[in-house]
Amino acid sequence: MTPVAREIAAAYEPVIGLEVHTQLKTVTKIFCGCSTRFGDPPNANTCPVCLGLPGSLPVLNRRAVELALRASLALNLQIQQHSRFARKNYFYPDLPKGYQISMYELPLATHGWLEIEQDGAAKRIGITRLHLEEDAAKNMHEGFPDSDRNSYIDYNRCGMPLAEIVSEPDLRSPAEAHAYLSALKQVLEYAEVSDCNMEEGSLRCDANISVRRRGDTRLGTKTEVKNLNSFRYLQRALEYEIERHIAVLESGGRISQETRLWNVSEGRSESMRSKEFAHDYRYFPDPDLLPVHVSMSWLAEIQREMPELPAARRLRFMSEHGLSAYDAGVLSAARSLGDYFEAVVNAGATPKTASSWIQTELLRRLNDSGRPIESSPVAPAAFAALLAQVDAGTITGATGKKVFAAMFETGKSAQEIISAEGLAQIQDTGEIERMCREVVDKNAENVAKYRAGNEGVFKSFVGQVMKASRGRANPQIVNEILKRLLG
Numbered sequence: 001m002t003p004v005a006r007e008i009a010a011a012y013e014p015v016i017g018l019e020v021h022t023q024l025k026t027v028t029k030i031f032c033g034c035s036t037r038f039g040d041p042p043n044a045n046t047c048p049v050c051l052g053l054p055g056s057l058p059v060l061n062r063r064a065v066e067l068a069l070r071a072s073l074a075l076n077l078q079i080q081q082h083s084r085f086a087r088k089n090y091f092y093p094d095l096p097k098g099y100q101i102s103m104y105e106l107p108l109a110t111h112g113w114l115e116i117e118q119d120g121a122a123k124r125i126g127i128t129r130l131h132l133e134e135d136a137a138k139n140m141h142e143g144f145p146d147s148d149r150n151s152y153i154d155y156n157r158c159g160m161p162l163a164e165i166v167s168e169p170d171l172r173s174p175a176e177a178h179a180y181l182s183a184l185k186q187v188l189e190y191a192e193v194s195d196c197n198m199e200e201g202s203l204r205c206d207a208n209i210s211v212r213r214r215g216d217t218r219l220g221t222k223t224e225v226k227n228l229n230s231f232r233y234l235q236r237a238l239e240y241e242i243e244r245h246i247a248v249l250e251s252g253g254r255i256s257q258e259t260r261l262w263n264v265s266e267g268r269s270e271s272m273r274s275k276e277f278a279h280d281y282r283y284f285p286d287p288d289l290l291p292v293h294v295s296m297s298w299l300a301e302i303q304r305e306m307p308e309l310p311a312a313r314r315l316r317f318m319s320e321h322g323l324s325a326y327d328a329g330v331l332s333a334a335r336s337l338g339d340y341f342e343a344v345v346n347a348g349a350t351p352k353t354a355s356s357w358i359q360t361e362l363l364r365r366l367n368d369s370g371r372p373i374e375s376s377p378v379a380p381a382a383f384a385a386l387l388a389q390v391d392a393g394t395i396t397g398a399t400g401k402k403v404f405a406a407m408f409e410t411g412k413s414a415q416e417i418i419s420a421e422g423l424a425q426i427q428d429t430g431e432i433e434r435m436c437r438e439v440v441d442k443n444a445e446n447v448a449k450y451r452a453g454n455e456g457v458f459k460s461f462v463g464q465v466m467k468a469s470r471g472r473a474n475p476q477i478v479n480e481i482l483k484r485l486l487g
Helices: 063-072 174-190 231-250 298-304 310-321 323-329 335-345 349-367 380-390 396-409 416-423 429-442 446-449 455-468 475-487
Strands: 013-025 083-087 099-103 109-120 121-134 138-140 152-154 161-167 203-213 221-227 256-264 268-274
Touching: 013 174, 013 231, 063 109, 063 121, 063 161, 063 298, 063 396, 063 429, 099 121, 109 174, 109 231, 109 335, 121 174, 152 446, 174 231, 174 310, 174 416, 203 231, 221 231, 221 268, 231 256, 231 268, 310 335, 310 349, 323 335, 323 349, 335 349, 335 380, 349 396, 380 396, 380 416, 396 429, 429 446, 446 455, 446 475, 455 475
Parallel strands: 221 256
Antiparallel strands: 013 161, 013 203, 083 099, 109 121, 121 161, 138 152, 203 221, 256 268
C-alpha cells in the first residue's frame, strides 16, 4: 500500500472504538463445573454442558457475575438490577451448540467511563456497556501434519467466562487506543477481575475504525479488525487501517463495511467477511437460564470488598510516601510492582530511596532477564536490608549497587555478600588520609591547577581515591581530607 502524504493524512480524523473481551478469574467455566486452567491437554476440560450435548442444562457461575460486577464498579458503570442472557445464533465449528450464550438487550452494566492520559493531558473515554458471555472453542489451523487439508478444535476454551467491555467511539488515534487498553488492563488487574494475560488469550480486542474530514460530525463507514491480542498489533493494525481508509477515499473510492483480520507476518489487514448488512443472529432470551437480579445488599457487599484502584494508589503514594507524580505513576502501573514497593517500605526502607532503587536497579535487571516482579530473586525484606546498610554508611551507594547485582544473581543476602567480599565502607580517617596523600603527591600538575582556581579538577582527585579504595572509602571523609590537603 502506497503511504499517504502527511499533509493529506492531517486533513482526516480517525474515530476508534474498542470491544475488549477479558476472561474472568474463576476456577470453573461460566455454565458448568469444568476447569478454566490454561495449558491442559486439548479437550481435557469438557463436559456435556460446554460441549452442547442434548439434555444438558447450564447453571450460572455466581463468581463470574460477582467479578463482572466488580469490573463494572471499577469502570464507573451503572449496574442494572435486572439483566438477562440471550442466545446468539450462528453456525461455526467452534460453537458446539450452534449458538453462543451472551447478553443482548439487557446487559449487566451501562454508561461508564475510564480516564486515560495522553501527551500529559487527561481524557475521559466513554464505555457503552459491559455484559457477560461464554467463550467459543479454539480453532487450530496450523501446526499439524495435515494442516493444509484439515483444521482442529480444542474445546477447553469453550464456555470460559468472558466480560465484554464496549467503548464509545471516543478514541482519536492509535496512541489513544493503546493508552485506553493499557489503562483498562491495569484497572482489571487491580480489581482482581482477570489476569489479563494476552499471550494466553485472557485479554483480546476487536477494533472499530473509521475516518472523516476534520470538522465533520458525521461518522464514516467503519471496518472491524478482529482478535488483536497484543498492544503492538493493536497500534499497527489501526495505523494501517487509517492509512488504507484515507487512501481509498482520496482515490475516489468508498470504504466497504467489513470485518478484517490482522496478518502479522505481512503487516497488513485482510478482508474476512462483509458487514454491509446486519447479520441476523436471531437473538432470543435463553429459556434455560433465569434472569440475573443484582440485589442492593449484594452490590453493597461487593463495593465494601473492592480493592484499591490504580488512580487511588497513585495519589496515596504521592501524599503518604512523598513521591513525585512520575514516580508514583511508575510504581502503581502494575499492582504487583506497587505491592513490592510497599513491602520494601514496610520492611524499613525510606519511600524515596526505595522508589529510586527499585526503578533504577531492580526494574532494569528484571527487564534484562525477562522476569516478572513476582519472580524477583531479591525479596522486599532483603532489599530493605541492603538499603539500610547504605543509609547506615556500612557501604557506599556505588558498592550497594554492586551488592544488589550479586544479590540478584545469587539470591544471597546483602550481609553475606558484604562479609564474603570485604566490601564494608572504610571509615578510618588515617587510612583514608594515606590514600588521599598518595593521590595528591602523584598529581602535582592538577594540584597547581586547583590552587590556581580551577576547582573542576577536584572531582578527579575524589575519583582516584575512590578507585584506590575500590569504592569503599567514605565519600564525605574523602572530600573533607582532600580539601584540607589541597587548601
